[in-house]
Amino acid sequence: MTPAPADLSKLCVHTITTKPWTIEQSVPAYAKAGVKGITVWRQAIEGRNLGQVRSLIKDHGLEVVSLCRGGFFPARDATARQAAIDDNKKAVDEAAAIGAPHIVLVCGAALGQPLSESRKQIADGIAAVLPYAQKAGIKLAIEPLHPMYADNRSAVNTLKQANDLCDIFRSPDVGVAADVYHLWWDPDLESEIARCGRSGYLMAFHICDWRTPTLDLLNDRGLMGEGCIDIRGIRGWVEAAGFRGFNEVEIFSERLWAMDQNEFLQTLINAYRTKS
C-alpha cells in the first residue's frame, strides 16, 4: 500500500488550479502555504516580462515544474498547422525564459478529418518542433487526454498511444505527462505506466479527482478525495516505475474557482496530505 505523501516536498500546483489569482498572487501564496513546485500556464504569463516571472518564482523558493501548454497540432489546412508549430516554438522560448524543463503538450484534434489523420499530424508537429526545443534544452511531454476530449482537444487518448508516439522518436527529449483524470479508467494503465517508466518517458504526474456526477466535461474536476480515482494506487505505480518528480495538482473547476482561493489552497493541501 502506497503511503500518504510524507510532506509537501513533492507538491506542485498548476496556476490554472487557482485561476482567479494572477501569477503575482499565486507565487507568494503557494510559497507561504508550503507548496514547492509550480506549473505555469501560458495565460498566467501573457504580457509579463518573463525574466521577472522567473525571478519572482525563484525568489519565493519555488521550482518551475513545467509550462502548460503546447500542442494543438492538427488542423485541416497547412497554414494552420504551421501556425501551431510556430506557436509551439514560442512556447519553447517561454519555457526557456522562465526556466521550465519541459512543455506539456495537449496534442489537439481537428474536427472534420479522421482521428487517424489528426494522429499523424500530431507526430509530424512534434517532429517539427523537436529540434528547436532540443536547441533550447526544453523537453516535450505528451499528455494523453481522456477519450471524451477526442473531438477537438486531443486525438491521443490513452497512455499506450502516448507511449507509442514516444517510441517513434526514442529521444530523451520526448516523454509523457500522465494525468490520473485522463487515464484512471484504462484497464491497461498499470502495465502502460510500467512501460512508460521503463522506457524513460515519464516526465510528469498530474492529480485531481473524478466527481460523480460530473456536471461539465471541462470544468468540473474534483479535489483529491472528492471522487472515485484511486490516486494513491496510481501514484504507487508511477513511483514503482521510477518516477521521482512532483505530484502536480491540476484542477479545472468553476466550483473551486468560486471559493476564496486562500481557503481553497488550504483545503487542497489537506487533500494532498490525506487523499493523494
Next chain:
Amino acid sequence: MTPAPADLSKLCVHTITTKPWTIEQSVPAYAKAGVKGITVWRQAIEGRNLGQVRSLIKDHGLEVVSLCRGGFFPARDATARQAAIDDNKKAVDEAAAIGAPHIVLVCGAALGQPLSESRKQIADGIAAVLPYAQKAGIKLAIEPLHPMYADNRSAVNTLKQANDLCDIFRSPDVGVAADVYHLWWDPDLESEIARCGRSGYLMAFHICDWRTPTLDLLNDRGLMGEGCIDIRGIRGWVEAAGFRGFNEVEIFSERLWAMDQNEFLQTLINAYRTKS
C-alpha cells in the same frame, strides 16, 4: 467507401430515442414512418401486459431487435449483487415475453471499490445469469460504454474489454452490442470490430453522433451528422466483420426530446438516409 443505407430495411429505433412517447405511441409512429425494427427499453413496458406489447409490435410489422437493458452487476455488498442477478433474470423473462432475441447489458460499476473488482463482478454476474438466459433462448449482449461512464455506469469501456469478456464464456449466447458513441475514439476500434465479428460476438450495432461541445455527459447525444463520428466508416467495418443486423438509433437528448416527436422522427429518418 461504404455507401449510404439503401433503404430503411435495417433501421431500428430505440424507444428511449423518442422518450416523450409511450410504446403505444412509438410503435404505430415508427411503422408509419417506415422504421423496421424496435429496441424496447424496460421503462417503456413497465406495468404493461407483455403479450399485448408483443402483439402490438408484431401487428405493426416491426421486428423486436433487443431489450434494453440488463447489467449493473457490480455492488459492494453481496445482497445488492444478488438483487442485480435477480433483476437480470426478470429482464430475460421480459425479453422472452416480447420476443427480443437478446438483452443489452450495461454492465455497471460500483463506486468505492476498484475498477478491477467491478470487472470481476461483471464476469461473475454474467456467469450467474447465463444458464437462465440460455434456458429461455435469450442471448446477452455486452455493451462497452465510453470511459466517461466508468465511475458508475460501466467498468467495461472498450471493445477490447468486451471481446475479452466474451472470450471467458466462448458461448454463442454471450456477445457484444457495439455503439459508435462509446467506441469511436478508440485507436484499436477497427481491429477489435474485426475480432468481434470473427469470434461471432457481434450482436448489435448502435448509432448516433458526438456533438462539439457536448453539454451534458448523459443527455446531449447528437443525431447522425450532428457530430464528428465517422458513422459510415465504422458501419463499414461492422459490415466487413460480417454483421447483417439492424442499425439501431439510440439517442439520449434533452434537446431532441423537446422537439415534436413526429417531426423529430422524420429528421431522424433523413439523417439515417444521408449521414449513417
